[in-house]
Amino acid sequence: MSRTTIADVAREAGVTKATVSHAMSGKRPISDDTRAKVLAAAERLNWVPSQSARALATQRANALAVVLARDPEVIANDSFFPAFIAGVESVLAETETALILQVVPDRAAEERAYRSLSRGRADGALLLDLRNDDWRVPLLEELDLPAVLVGAYEQPTRFSCVRTDDAAPVREIIAHLRADGHERIAHVSGPLDYVHSRVRADAYTDAVGGDALLREGDFTASSGRERTAELLALPERPTAILYSNDTMAIAGLSYARSSGLSIPRDLAIAGFDDDHLSAHLSPALTSVSSGPAARGRAAARLLQADILGAEPRTEVVDCNVVHFRESTTR
Amino acid sequence: MSRTTIADVAREAGVTKATVSHAMSGKRPISDDTRAKVLAAAERLNWVPSQSARALATQRANALAVVLARDPEVIANDSFFPAFIAGVESVLAETETALILQVVPDRAAEERAYRSLSRGRADGALLLDLRNDDWRVPLLEELDLPAVLVGAYEQPTRFSCVRTDDAAPVREIIAHLRADGHERIAHVSGPLDYVHSRVRADAYTDAVGGDALLREGDFTASSGRERTAELLALPERPTAILYSNDTMAIAGLSYARSSGLSIPRDLAIAGFDDDHLSAHLSPALTSVSSGPAARGRAAARLLQADILGAEPRTEVVDCNVVHFRESTTR
DNA sequence: CGCATTCGTCAAACCGGTTAGATCCGCATG
DNA sequence: CATGCGGATCTAACCGGTTTGACGAATGCG
Numbered sequence: 001m002s003r004t005t006i007a008d009v010a011r012e013a014g015v016t017k018a019t020v021s022h023a024m025s026g027k028r029p030i031s032d033d034t035r036a037k038v039l040a041a042a043e044r045l046n047w048v049p050s051q052s053a054r055a056l057a058t059q060r061a062n063a064l065a066v067v068l069a070r071d072p073e074v075i076a077n078d079s080f081f082p083a084f085i086a087g088v089e090s091v092l093a094e095t096e097t098a099l100i101l102q103v104v105p106d107r108a109a110e111e112r113a114y115r116s117l118s119r120g121r122a123d124g125a126l127l128l129d130l131r132n133d134d135w136r137v138p139l140l141e142e143l144d145l146p147a148v149l150v151g152a153y154e155q156p157t158r159f160s161c162v163r164t165d166d167a168a169p170v171r172e173i174i175a176h177l178r179a180d181g182h183e184r185i186a187h188v189s190g191p192l193d194y195v196h197s198r199v200r201a202d203a204y205t206d207a208v209g210g211d212a213l214l215r216e217g218d219f220t221a222s223s224g225r226e227r228t229a230e231l232l233a234l235p236e237r238p239t240a241i242l243y244s245n246d247t248m249a250i251a252g253l254s255y256a257r258s259s260g261l262s263i264p265r266d267l268a269i270a271g272f273d274d275d276h277l278s279a280h281l282s283p284a285l286t287s288v289s290s291g292p293a294a295r296g297r298a299a300a301r302l303l304q305a306d307i308l309g310a311e312p313r314t315e316v317v318d319c320n321v322v323h324f325r326e327s328t329t330r
Numbered sequence: 331m332s333r334t335t336i337a338d339v340a341r342e343a344g345v346t347k348a349t350v351s352h353a354m355s356g357k358r359p360i361s362d363d364t365r366a367k368v369l370a371a372a373e374r375l376n377w378v379p380s381q382s383a384r385a386l387a388t389q390r391a392n393a394l395a396v397v398l399a400r401d402p403e404v405i406a407n408d409s410f411f412p413a414f415i416a417g418v419e420s421v422l423a424e425t426e427t428a429l430i431l432q433v434v435p436d437r438a439a440e441e442r443a444y445r446s447l448s449r450g451r452a453d454g455a456l457l458l459d460l461r462n463d464d465w466r467v468p469l470l471e472e473l474d475l476p477a478v479l480v481g482a483y484e485q486p487t488r489f490s491c492v493r494t495d496d497a498a499p500v501r502e503i504i505a506h507l508r509a510d511g512h513e514r515i516a517h518v519s520g521p522l523d524y525v526h527s528r529v530r531a532d533a534y535t536d537a538v539g540g541d542a543l544l545r546e547g548d549f550t551a552s553s554g555r556e557r558t559a560e561l562l563a564l565p566e567r568p569t570a571i572l573y574s575n576d577t578m579a580i581a582g583l584s585y586a587r588s589s590g591l592s593i594p595r596d597l598a599i600a601g602f603d604d605d606h607l608s609a610h611l612s613p614a615l616t617s618v619s620s621g622p623a624a625r626g627r628a629a630a631r632l633l634q635a636d637i638l639g640a641e642p643r644t645e646v647v648d649c650n651v652v653h654f655r656e657s658t659t660r
Numbered sequence: 661c662g663c664a665t666t667c668g669t670c671a672a673a674c675c676g677g678t679t680a681g682a683t684c685c686g687c688a689t690g
Numbered sequence: 691c692a693t694g695c696g697g698a699t700c701t702a703a704c705c706g707g708t709t710t711g712a713c714g715a716a717t718g719c720g
Contacts, residue, residue: 028668052450053386055675056676061381063430076412076606082405082406086406087402100428100429103422119381120380120676277576277608336677380675450706668716672710673709674707681702
């Protein structure tokens with residue numbers, strides 16, 4: 001049992017707790033002689049300072065948090081999230097900071113989670129799946145918990161943001177499809193109260209002009225299937241569909257095929273977020289790789305800066321790359 | 331700032347800290363009258379107890395941990411991990427336990443991470459990616475940090491284990507291929523010092539008997555591609571390949587195709603872990619869904635029990651289901 | 661040589677909870 | 691009426707670090 005405390009080390013080195021603490025942190029000058037003795041003693045007892053004691057004394061948890069209000073099953077089917085976390089971790093690994101991941105079933109639990117985070121569990125939070133007028137923003141402001149918003153939040157806020165230009169790739173895809181002769185281009189969006197869904201949908205609407213064929217999905221395969229069925233049942237069915245993620249695109253593609261259409265000849269299909277298998281589908285799926293890892297890194301850096309007292313700022317990560325593949329190639 | 335402490339609540343309610351604590355925890359009888367006053371005061375000040383103070387006093391962090399020594403990029407391409415975490419979270423959400431995720435670059439950092447976890451950051455750890463004779467097992471025993479091993483660890487240990495029978499689905503697939511007339515069946519494994527890679531590879535070797543065609547990959551797409559290239563370059567090339575994960579299988583499939591083979595006519599292909607897109611590939615990929623969420627739930631439950639002092643035990647989760655799809659259908 | 665300053669260390673308070681032991685009270689019992 | 695007893699509450703110590711103010715010794719300066 002690693003029951004050794006700073007007091008044991010102090011005794012072993014023949015000094016006091018304070019001296020040990022200073023020797024380790026360097027916050028006060030300590031003679032080389034004593035420091036050596038302390039380090040040796042710590043080594044001998046292989047002492048590791050208690051995180052909880054330190055957290056209490058310094059009012060710093062050395063941890064960041066991500067709270068997700070999603071159904072656990074959904075996490076497993078999302079290609080953005082794991083890569084985003086990977087990016088966050090690559091920054092945190094440098095310092096000794098931990099990442100706390102909390103999945104909550106409902107809003108009450110989510111609120112409790114943030115309250116408890118702000119009371120010693122974490123030093124800051126990353127907000128994903130932003131909604132327009134997200135209730136979490138004022139809550140975190142009230143709790144005085146540093147945060148970074150991942151997404152194009154429009155309301156004024158004192159938090160840092162990590163944004164991307166999701167409209168550009170949408171325009172690019174639409175232009176490409178137009179150049180290919182497509183005139184009826186549809187869009188299956190995510191829930192429109194998510195800011196990223198909204199931005200993509202708006203970009204779509206702008207790009208196609210008057211004749212928008214927009215259907216709101218929820219990022220699940222089944223919704224992709226259903227919205228596709230609706231679109232294909234229209235008297236004048238679309239010749240191309242842009243989906244707001246790859247899961248819906250794949251489901252739509254399967255459905256279209258099963259109803260006798262050939263992809264991309266009869267129907268062009270494009271997704272979003274570039275799942276790691278999308279390039280290997282057949283036909284390979286045109287998609288937008290949205291740089292999840294880069295955004296994770298940026299968010300983690302901004303949050304760490306915020307915690308250290310830096311001014312909040314908005315960082316636009318230029319990471320969207322459209323991969324045109326067979327599913328849109330005539 | 332939620333600076334209210336238990337002392338504020340005590341003053342507001344006209345009692346002492348101890349009474350507030352007891353009223354909240356119920357560890358000592360408190361009159362209904364006083365309890366009501368305390369609850370009202372807590373509500374009024376909306377006080378949330380400090381996690382760090384509680385952790386220090388009770389020697390319990392209310393957090394479990396997963397430490398990963400993988401390259402962050404690999405996490406993003408693994409279909410097992412996110413689903414496993416989802417399973418873990420679905421258990422933790424019930425209690426107010428948090429999950430700590432730490433990704434470390436090298437062994438030294440990993441060891442530091444476990445030491446610091448055992449000193450107040452977490453109450454227990456889940457061990458993934460087990461190796462034969464894994465060095466982490468004795469370390470955690472020495473640190474006296476509760477743990478659950480996810481995988482078929484063979485050495486004696488006082489930790490609980492979550493196992494699955496990975497050999498059965500391998501046998502099932504081989505039998506299926508045999509019945510289809512395949513005689514030269516190859517296997518691209520993961521790194522053989524991982525216990526799950528080893529179990530699958532051994533099951534393969536057993537099942538095919540003398541003429542095993544085994545190549546060791548590392549679960550990445552590029553290794554899948556290379557090992558496939560080697561196998562197809564053999565004088566008598568295999569007519570079927572079983573891969574230890576879907577990423578390698580897809581990469582192998584692409585390679586085989588690009589060198590002129592038709593799947594499944596010229597080459598049958600099967601993967602493992604059933605990525606959520608595998609069913610949608612074309613040809614759809616035969617794979618083994620290994621119940622990651624169920625295993626996550628089981629592991630979390632065992633760990634919580636262990637922390638509360640239960641006897642360690644091994645739970646075999648029967649969750650492997652083979653999905654035969656087009657990639658193996660003649 | 662006397663006094664101010666700096667350096668290195670110590671003692672003690674503090675962070676915000678939990679918990680063992682002491683105390684106080686009212687009521688039942690001998 | 692004294693005693694016992696159990697329930698409700700209080701007091702104070704404790705968890706293991708960090709941090710501030712104080713103090714003695716060594717050094718610098720006039």
